[in-house]
Amino acid sequence: MTERIAVVGGGWAGMAAAVTLAAAGRSVCLFEAARVLGGRARRVDLAERKVDNGQHILLGAYAQTLSLLRTVHGGRAQHELFDRRRLHLEQPGVFRLKTAPLPAPWHLATALLTAHGLSRNERLSTVAFVRRLRRCGYRCAGQLTVSTLLADQPDAAVTHLWEPLCIAALNTPIEAASAQIFLNVLRVAFAAHARDSDVLIPRIDLTALFPAPAAAYIATRSGEVRLGEAVSGLTALADGVRLETQAREEHFAAALIAVGPHQLADLFAAQSSHATSVVLARVAAFAYEPIRTIYLQYPCALRLPVPIPMLKLNGDPGQWLFDRGQLGGAPGLAAVVISTDVAAGRVEHGVLASAIDTQLRKLMADLPPPVWEQTIVERRATYACTAGLARPAPGALQPRLYLAGDYTDADFPATLEAATRSGVAAARQILAAHV
Numbered sequence: 001m002t003e004r005i006a007v008v009g010g011g012w013a014g015m016a017a018a019v020t021l022a023a024a025g026r027s028v029c030l031f032e033a034a035r036v037l038g039g040r041a042r043r044v045d046l047a048e049r050k051v052d053n054g055q056h057i058l059l060g061a062y063a064q065t066l067s068l069l070r071t072v073h074g075g076r077a078q079h080e081l082f083d084r085r086r087l088h089l090e091q092p093g094v095f096r097l098k099t100a101p102l103p104a105p106w107h108l109a110t111a112l113l114t115a116h117g118l119s120r121n122e123r124l125s126t127v128a129f130v131r132r133l134r135r136c137g138y139r140c141a142g143q144l145t146v147s148t149l150l151a152d153q154p155d156a157a158v159t160h161l162w163e164p165l166c167i168a169a170l171n172t173p174i175e176a177a178s179a180q181i182f183l184n185v186l187r188v189a190f191a192a193h194a195r196d197s198d199v200l201i202p203r204i205d206l207t208a209l210f211p212a213p214a215a216a217y218i219a220t221r222s223g224e225v226r227l228g229e230a231v232s233g234l235t236a237l238a239d240g241v242r243l244e245t246q247a248r249e250e251h252f253a254a255a256l257i258a259v260g261p262h263q264l265a266d267l268f269a270a271q272s273s274h275a276t277s278v279v280l281a282r283v284a285a286f287a288y289e290p291i292r293t294i295y296l297q298y299p300c301a302l303r304l305p306v307p308i309p310m311l312k313l314n315g316d317p318g319q320w321l322f323d324r325g326q327l328g329g330a331p332g333l334a335a336v337v338i339s340t341d342v343a344a345g346r347v348e349h350g351v352l353a354s355a356i357d358t359q360l361r362k363l364m365a366d367l368p369p370p371v372w373e374q375t376i377v378e379r380r381a382t383y384a385c386t387a388g389l390a391r392p393a394p395g396a397l398q399p400r401l402y403l404a405g406d407y408t409d410a411d412f413p414a415t416l417e418a419a420t421r422s423g424v425a426a427a428r429q430i431l432a433a434h435v
């Protein structure tokens with residue numbers, strides 16, 4: 001019987017699992033249906049240029065992801081991979097919050113007390129709210145929504161601070177978003193170390209950031225990464241797993257399934273069991289939220305009113321602006337992000353790009369017309385992280401079949417960190433089971 005482990009899916013969860021297995025000396029064969037690794041966090045090769053399928057940011061609190069990046073990049077310095085800076089939320093002329101160079105929690109308390117765009121009473125109210133959260137250990141009832149959690153917060157604090165943070169982290173409107181998952185994010189970002197709330201914006205494309213060096217790492221440890229090979233079926237046997245692709249049928253000691261939640265049903269068509277039915281029933285109840293990234297290339301470097309690479313916008317229609325020119329990209333390349341907004345989805349791409357251009361012109365009056373534009377829509381960017389949502393756990397689904405993916409992490413919302421945590425957790429279960 002083969003000792004090889006199959007990993008299905010070359011997103012960040014699958015790559016994290018494969019790196020963990022390879023590091024422990026197991027022979028891994030990873031199957032990725034697409035031609036490019038990375039799944040929802042990947043490079044997109046367009047005719048004129050390469051961009052990411054969506055602008056991503058990481059937090060200093062992404063401990064698992066950062067540890068894997070150290071493993072696969074070896075000694076490569078972090079500043080080559082990221083622009084890393086203290087959390088600085090700024091909507092020019094409207095709102096500013098910047099964490100102070102102090103230990104936690106004083107870095108946040110000082111930021112809240114000195115925030116621009118909130119009155120003195122509003123600032124005191126946000127500090128009191130955070131103190132209450134600390135006292136209750138960042139715990140609340142599972143069914144509570146973020147808007148209920150924020151019921152006594154001033155409107156300005158909700159509009160300028162809490163709602164944008166919730167949408168950025170959970171990609172779910174506050175009226176439906178899980179307060180407990182939001183609190184988990186606030187706890188890991190703000191409660192322990194000041195560096196945890198740092199914002200890390202990739203300087204290199206998302207495939208080059210992790211999946212590609214992870215594949216190289218796996219290859220040097222007798223593993224294999226097969227691109228453009230979709231797995232069409234999996235069957236658990238007494239002593240292993242039979243895996244089918246269009247081209248062949250192979251046997252493995254175990255399989256770790258790291259596809260998106262909506263992609264599970266096809267894989268399990270030939271593998272009906274109580275465990276797979278429970279997982280399929282849970283993911284069938286998921287709703288999904290879109291994220292749109294609109295790239296606009298201007299012929300000259302952007303002259304932002306505040307020279308930082310990430311600015312908050314007024315949401316009409318863009319929510320966040322990233323100046324890729326400050327991040328190692330082409331000068332004048334703007335990436336504008338719209339999360340969850342279903343209304344924006346009904347707008348034709350050209351019309352949306354032109355609305356974003358108009359919006360940017362209000363920040364930079366002397367902006368010349370863009371020379372290139374591209375809108376990338378991920379309709380199922382993340383599952384809607386709603387209050388009380390039941391989700392499967394990462395790890396053993398049944399003997400020899402293991403599950404990973406951002407939707408399986410209990411604590412984090414659908415993020416890179418949830419994906420890598422789930423991949424590592426599932427891989428460790430395989431190693432512990434000695435399959």
Ligand SMILES: Cc1cc2nc3c(=O)[nH]c(=O)nc-3n(C[C@H](O)[C@H](O)[C@H](O)COP(=O)(O)OP(=O)(O)OC[C@H]3O[C@@H](n4cnc5c(N)ncnc54)[C@H](O)[C@@H]3O)c2cc1C
Pocket residue numbers: 008009010011012013014031032033034037038039040041053054055056057058229230231232258259260263267291292293378380381382404405406407414415416417418419
């Ligand atoms: C536009 C956008 C912006 C985002 N912004 C952020 C952000 O700023 N910060 C953050 O932390 N997170 C962000 N996220 C979320 C993050 O990208 C995801 O949580 C994470 O990438 C999910 O990884 P995954 O490996 O669990 O799943 P996926 O990335 O979906 O990977 C699944 C992989 O399985 C492959 N696959 C599917 N079926 C098969 C099959 N039958 N055979 C072989 N392969 C198969 C797919 O092709 C895919 O590559 C964003 C997501 C999007 C879309």
